[in-house]
Amino acid sequence: ICKQYFPYDITRFFDRYGHKIVSFLYPYIQITFHEYSGDGFDRGTAYVAIQRYLAANSSVTARRLKADPVKDTETLVLSMDDHEEITDEYQGIKVWWASSMTMPKTQSISFYPREDDKRFYTLSFHNKYRDLITKSYLSHVLAQGKSIAVKNRQRKLYTNNKKETWSRYGGRSTMWSHVVFEHPASFETLALEAKTKKDIMNDLITFSKAKDYYAKVGKAWKRGYLLHGPPGTGKSTMIAAMANLLQYDVYDLELTSVKDNTELRKLLIETSGKSIIVIEDIDCSLDLTGQRKNNKDKDVEAKDEKEAVKKAVENAGTDGSKVTLSGLLNFIDGLWSSCGGERVIVFTTNYLEKLDPALIRRGRMDKHIEMSYCSFEAFKVLAKNYLDVESHQLFTRIEELLGETDMTPADVAENLMPKSAEEDGESCLNCLISAMEDAKVAVAKAEEEKLKAEEKEKHKVEKKEEEMKQKAGEELAASKDVKENGALVI
Numbered sequence: 001i002c003k004q005y006f007p008y009d010i011t012r013f014f015d016r017y018g019h020k021i022v023s024f025l026y027p028y029i030q031i032t033f034h035e036y037s038g039d040g041f042d043r044g045t046a047y048v049a050i051q052r053y054l055a056a057n058s059s060v061t062a063r064r065l066k067a068d069p070v071k072d073t074e075t076l077v078l079s080m081d082d083h084e085e086i087t088d089e090y091q092g093i094k095v096w097w098a099s100s101m102t103m104p105k106t107q108s109i110s111f112y113p114r115e116d117d118k119r120f121y122t123l124s125f126h127n128k129y130r131d132l133i134t135k136s137y138l139s140h141v142l143a144q145g146k147s148i149a150v151k152n153r154q155r156k157l158y159t160n161n162k163k164e165t166w167s168r169y170g171g172r173s174t175m176w177s178h179v180v181f182e183h184p185a186s187f188e189t190l191a192l193e194a195k196t197k198k199d200i201m202n203d204l205i206t207f208s209k210a211k212d213y214y215a216k217v218g219k220a221w222k223r224g225y226l227l228h229g230p231p232g233t234g235k236s237t238m239i240a241a242m243a244n245l246l247q248y249d250v251y252d253l254e255l256t257s258v259k260d261n262t263e264l265r266k267l268l269i270e271t272s273g274k275s276i277i278v279i280e281d282i283d284c285s286l287d288l289t290g291q292r293k294n295n296k297d298k299d300v301e302a303k304d305e306k307e308a309v310k311k312a313v314e315n316a317g318t319d320g321s322k323v324t325l326s327g328l329l330n331f332i333d334g335l336w337s338s339c340g341g342e343r344v345i346v347f348t349t350n351y352l353e354k355l356d357p358a359l360i361r362r363g364r365m366d367k368h369i370e371m372s373y374c375s376f377e378a379f380k381v382l383a384k385n386y387l388d389v390e391s392h393q394l395f396t397r398i399e400e401l402l403g404e405t406d407m408t409p410a411d412v413a414e415n416l417m418p419k420s421a422e423e424d425g426e427s428c429l430n431c432l433i434s435a436m437e438d439a440k441v442a443v444a445k446a447e448e449e450k451l452k453a454e455e456k457e458k459h460k461v462e463k464k465e466e467e468m469k470q471k472a473g474e475e476l477a478a479s480k481d482v483k484e485n486g487a488l489v490i
């Protein structure tokens with residue numbers, strides 16, 4: 001009305017001083033958080049975090065709610081509807097949140113959200129709490145929103161089997177492909193000594209909460225784990241349990257399909273925080289042949305292996321088509337490794353002695369964990385998992401046999417698994433006992449055969465020495481004959 005009936009100068013005067021008068025009489029401050037800010041089409045991180053925070057609080061207090069499916073989860077989240085207002089309390093201070101939406105001024109169809117078609121939240125609070133709200137309350141809301149997102153999201157298992165491609169809009173698509181990570185392993189079901197389990201869990205939890213500590217000591221926020229031990233001792237299961245404990249994503253890096261160091265760096269940059277980057281069987285990946293070694297190769301002396309690895313690394317460096325040891329070292333703790341933060345890097349190997357010491361030194365691989373053959377304590381965990389049995393008279397015999405044989409938890413688990421509906425706990429335990437007794441007999445037989453072979457070899461060597469001695473004696477006698485008789489004996 002003013003604009004229509006009053007001259008321009010008067011309306012400008014009202015505009016200018018109206019605000020001042022209102023702010024003098026109305027001591028409240030408002031902050032707006034827009035859903036889309038700037039030129040980007042990505043939703044603002046602050047808006048999304050606030051939405052999650054308010055969704056957790058407003059579903060109890062707001063009267064009009066809307067239900068949205070959350071990306072990457074199968075759940076619905078209830079949040080306050082547009083033009084709804086709720087109150088929140090922080091350290092005894094009351095604040096008001098309102099959700100609003102600007103109505104479009106023009107009617108047009110657009111693929112992207114329009115400038116004038118945006119939602120935003122408005123936070124109102126009393127002027128005297130300005131410092132507390134802007135400095136402390138807002139960080140609290142954002143942190144809470146982020147942690148709700150972490151709790152709600154579906155975790156992913158990534159692998160780098162995808163070729164680098166370009167999207168229709170000219171952007172480079174990611175080199176990781178993923179599936180939903182649903183491994184059920186946990187530290188509770190992991191067959192391992194209770195003390196070791198507790199140590200690892202404490203270490204992981206301390207790491208995940210140590211952002212400020214890492215910043216204080218000037219170290220990138222990451223931690224390296226080296227899991228070593230024979231096949232079937234639970235290295236992969238341990239990684240799944242770690243991911244489930246920390247609620248992290250898993251990046252399973254297949255090193256043999258990485259073209260070169262540059263590609264390795266690109267892959268690293270594309271990983272997100274709160275993730276575990278896994279390189280399984282690092283000893284096999286590092287021989288740079290692109291193949292897992294066969295059993296014959298595996299028996300080669302560790303020293304020879306290390307030389308072979310070094311040679312392969314040198315060759316790889318010349319044609320520039322493979323990942324080199326130095327590329328891998330840079331991947332773990334070079335400058336690029338610090339981007340993002342909150343990453344756990346895990347290497348697994350069956351042959352610790354084959355690895356270059358530079359690769360596994362402390363600082364790179366901070367914690368070395370040996371996964372060994374099944375101990376009695378580990379067996380008890382498996383018996384509880386598979387049979388729901390915590391004690392049994394057959395346990396004494398099993399403890400004895402575990403001390404005498406090298407059986408992996410995978411073998412023990414396989415024997416404990418009922419093969420038919422009729423099989424009960426006791427028959428499964430008996431099945432395990434007979435498997436261990438067979439293994440014990442087989443080991444004794446193998447040792448006997450080894451002893452026999454050694455004996456045979458020794459005998460052969462002795463016989464050869466005897467023959468050589470005899471030959472030498474004959475030659476000596478012949479040369480004596482020549483000297484004494486002056487005749488040449490042929």
Ligand SMILES: Nc1ncnc2c1ncn2[C@@H]1O[C@H](COP(=O)(O)OP(=O)(O)OP(=O)(O)O)[C@@H](O)[C@H]1O
Nearest residue numbers: 189190191230231232233234235236237409410413
């Ligand atoms: N410590 C363990 N606790 C519980 N289950 C285990 C354990 N070790 C092995 N298993 C069982 O054995 C199977 C094989 O274990 P896993 O793949 O984790 O062994 P691994 O050490 O990673 O073997 P590899 O070196 O061949 O990759 C798993 O599916 C799991 O059911």
